[in-house]
Amino acid sequence: EVHLLESGGGLVQPGGSLRLSCAASGFTFSSHAMSWVRQAPGKGLEWVSIISGSGGSTYYADSVKGRFTISRDNSKNTLYLQMDSLRADDTAVYYCAKDEVVPFDYWGQGTLVTVSS
Amino acid sequence: EIVLTQSPATLSLSPGERATLSCRASQSVSSYLAWYQQKPGQAPRLLISDASNRATGIPARFSGSGSGTAFTLTISSLEPEDFAVYYCQERSDWPRATFGGGTKVEIK
Numbered sequence: 001e002v003h004l005l006e007s008g009g010g011l012v013q014p015g016g017s018l019r020l021s022c023a024a025s026g027f028t029f030s031s032h033a034m035s036w037v038r039q040a041p042g043k044g045l046e047w048v049s050i051i052s053g054s055g056g057s058t059y060y061a062d063s064v065k066g067r068f069t070i071s072r073d074n075s076k077n078t079l080y081l082q083m084d085s086l087r088a089d090d091t092a093v094y095y096c097a098k099d100e101v102v103p104f105d106y107w108g109q110g111t112l113v114t115v116s117s
Numbered sequence: 118e119i120v121l122t123q124s125p126a127t128l129s130l131s132p133g134e135r136a137t138l139s140c141r142a143s144q145s146v147s148s149y150l151a152w153y154q155q156k157p158g159q160a161p162r163l164l165i166s167d168a169s170n171r172a173t174g175i176p177a178r179f180s181g182s183g184s185g186t187a188f189t190l191t192i193s194s195l196e197p198e199d200f201a202v203y204y205c206q207e208r209s210d211w212p213r214a215t216f217g218g219g220t221k222v223e224i225k
Contacts, residue, residue, distance in 0.1 A: 035214070045153075045161065045204055047214035059212040095160055102208045103151040103166040110160055 009111030
């Protein structure tokens, strides 16, 4: 059974940094691209970033480009999202998702990031 | 950039009724469209991929149809656990993924 578990969320001041983690199990982690998707309070879903199975290719939404860095450690079956220069509009629940191009077929339960002074 | 417009924003129905949700794309996405269900406090769950293929474990009362720019998610007979928010999603401009604004199916 596929299982994704995010951690690392919390309260951070504007301009601060946070690192999210997503522990994966139940599938061959290194064979699958992974994405981060976020959801601001009471709002819809926004794709944030994707990383290839090998980790060699990464892409970002324009809203986070240059501030967020996605990475993975296939030896630990773990996905990361380093978030720097955080802004109030980055406040959201961040989900990691197994990425099968069109569908995100499995999602974690999410971790809340709150950017506020 | 493709825009996905979902309608209606809210659908008020009773258990046992049929729900019909619409997702329209600003330009063709072929059949590369997915539907998700999200309940309060929970992560989205994949229902339908490739416009009409039910994901593993999804009940047969959920069906998807359409291609090009017009898509429909149908719930043939609403169960109490089906009251939730539903999102459509496409990815014709890979790697960017676009979601619709959602349709809330609420109990009438």
